[in-house]
Amino acid sequence: MTLLRIDDVYQSYEAEQVLQGVSFDMQQGDVDVLMGPSGSGKSTMLRCINRLTEVDSGDIWLGDTHVTAPETDVNELRQDVGMVFQDFNLFAHLTALENITLGLKRVKGVHAEQARERARGHLDQVGLGDQTDAYPAELSGGQKQRVGIARALAMEPKLMLFDEPTSALDPELVGDVVAVMQDLAAGGMTMLVVSHEMGFARSAADDIHFLDNGQIVESGPPEQLFEQPEQDRTAGFLSGLQADGPQ
Amino acid sequence: MVQTGDWVFVLSNADTLLFGLVVTVVLTLTSLSVGFLLGFPAGAIEVYGDGVLRRVVTVAGGLLRGTPIVVILLVLFFVVSVSESAFITATVGLGLRSAAYQSQLFRGALQSVDEGQLEAARATGMGKLQAIRHVVVPQALRRSMPGFQNEFTIVLKDTSIAFAIGLAELLTQGYNLFTQSGRSTAVLEVFLVISAVYFVLTFLTNRGLDRVSDYYAIPAGENR
Numbered sequence: 213m214t215l216l217r218i219d220d221v222y223q224s225y226e227a228e229q230v231l232q233g234v235s236f237d238m239q240q241g242d243v244d245v246l247m248g249p250s251g252s253g254k255s256t257m258l259r260c261i262n263r264l265t266e267v268d269s270g271d272i273w274l275g276d277t278h279v280t281a282p283e284t285d286v287n288e289l290r291q292d293v294g295m296v297f298q299d300f301n302l303f304a305h306l307t308a309l310e311n312i313t314l315g316l317k318r319v320k321g322v323h324a325e326q327a328r329e330r331a332r333g334h335l336d337q338v339g340l341g342d343q344t345d346a347y348p349a350e351l352s353g354g355q356k357q358r359v360g361i362a363r364a365l366a367m368e369p370k371l372m373l374f375d376e377p378t379s380a381l382d383p384e385l386v387g388d389v390v391a392v393m394q395d396l397a398a399g400g401m402t403m404l405v406v407s408h409e410m411g412f413a414r415s416a417a418d419d420i421h422f423l424d425n426g427q428i429v430e431s432g433p434p435e436q437l438f439e440q441p442e443q444d445r446t447a448g449f450l451s452g453l454q455a456d457g458p459q
Numbered sequence: 460m461v462q463t464g465d466w467v468f469v470l471s472n473a474d475t476l477l478f479g480l481v482v483t484v485v486l487t488l489t490s491l492s493v494g495f496l497l498g499f500p501a502g503a504i505e506v507y508g509d510g511v512l513r514r515v516v517t518v519a520g521g522l523l524r525g526t527p528i529v530v531i532l533l534v535l536f537f538v539v540s541v542s543e544s545a546f547i548t549a550t551v552g553l554g555l556r557s558a559a560y561q562s563q564l565f566r567g568a569l570q571s572v573d574e575g576q577l578e579a580a581r582a583t584g585m586g587k588l589q590a591i592r593h594v595v596v597p598q599a600l601r602r603s604m605p606g607f608q609n610e611f612t613i614v615l616k617d618t619s620i621a622f623a624i625g626l627a628e629l630l631t632q633g634y635n636l637f638t639q640s641g642r643s644t645a646v647l648e649v650f651l652v653i654s655a656v657y658f659v660l661t662f663l664t665n666r667g668l669d670r671v672s673d674y675y676a677i678p679a680g681e682n683r
Binding site: 262264287288289290291293294295297299301302303304305314315318319347349350360363364367 | 573575576578579580581582583584585586589593594597598601677678679
């Protein structure tokens with residue numbers, strides 16, 4: 213079943229064209245990775261899907277929901293789309309547990325005690341069952357990002373968006389976050405990930421979309437894109453990544 | 460010159476000063492409350508609002524901050540006559556002026572909360588007001604505490620300017636004591652006592668507010 217359909221999306225910021233006719237589909241349970249040089253429009257593409265950014269033209273569908281239709285209730289839509297941010301964006305005044313219960317209580321109307329129970333479950337799932345009462349400033353970057361993932365998962369989304377989830381982390385902390393993402397992928401979560409993390413892409417991605425100048429230059433499964441890219445631009449970019457090692 | 464007889468005079472009129480003290484404390488609280496109730500929304504409008512409302516708030520704030528408080532009180536009492544009560548007039552005047560200052564305090568505090576947190580709240584499906592209320596405001600209030608302590612101190616001491624409209628606050632009560640006939644030698648003693656009272660009040664409230672700040676402080680670990 214097609215869960216996400218991106219159809220000819222254009223987006224501009226001031227005079228600059230950010231997305232120039234992006235189209236792709238994702239089936240339920242797919243894990244797709246967006247790669248490309250900085251400024252190529254990867255993050256903007258993600259943000260259009262939960263309408264943190266509005267498209268200029270084109271259509272996005274999430275299941276039966278016409279995401280880009282003006283009458284679509286964004287607050288309802290966003291409950292179906294979890295988002296994980298590069299800089300975590302945890303609520304600094306709340307504990308790890310409270311970061312998760314806030315949305316459950318305020319958006320989903322879950323009763324406080326039940327919300328805490330569900331939040332504990334999600335913290336366990338990301339390996340932070342012992343950090344429920346820690347504040348974000350007391351956690352390492354990798355732990356913060358795992359709280360960020362648990363916060364998004366708690367809303368029980370149909371689709372998870374990851375916006376460079378490991379690029380703000382010290383190299384030795386990347387592994388824990390990637391492991392959680394691999395678990396999620398294996399569990400059947402539909403995930404769209406902006407990342408240059410080759411290890412994750414190789415092990416978990418169904419398709420990789422290489423984006424440059426707001427257009428998809430090439431798409432395909434990781435082995436094809438990494439070993440035999442058809443486009444010179446893809447090859448050039450990926451060889452640069454591999455030379456530098458994972459970021 | 461400090462004279463023993465004058466100390467006895469001041470002490471024997473402690474009830475007069477005590478009355479002034481009560482007026483000062485109550486006026487401080489009412490003025491700060493008016494200041495908060497108007498100043499917090501005004502600060503929020505300057506950050507999140509737009510159009511006419513925002514312009515009105517900005518202009519009103521600028522005018523109030525740019526006018527000496529004694530002029531504000533005199534105009535409110537003798538020109539506009541907002542109330543026959545000097546207490547109510549003083550509350551309105553000090554309250555409006557405090558609102559203008561508090562709005563800037565809260566504007567800065569609201570703006571200082573990283574925008575990504577608001578975005579993360581919106582991304583979980585919270586409405587804008589909900590996200591501001593549950594994510595931005597609790598952090599902004601904490602960050603505004605040092606500035607608010609300042610404002611508290613300023614308003615407390617500026618209640619003495621209500622002297623200009625004859626309100627029986629601490630300074631006025633003291634003034635009334637030494638202007639009694641034959642008591643002009645007690646000026647120094649009266650001012651020493653009044654100053655000490657202002658100092659103790661300021662010191663104690665600031666320590667109290669420090670405690671509140673510490674209680675609500677967000678724990679920070681070594682990992683950043």
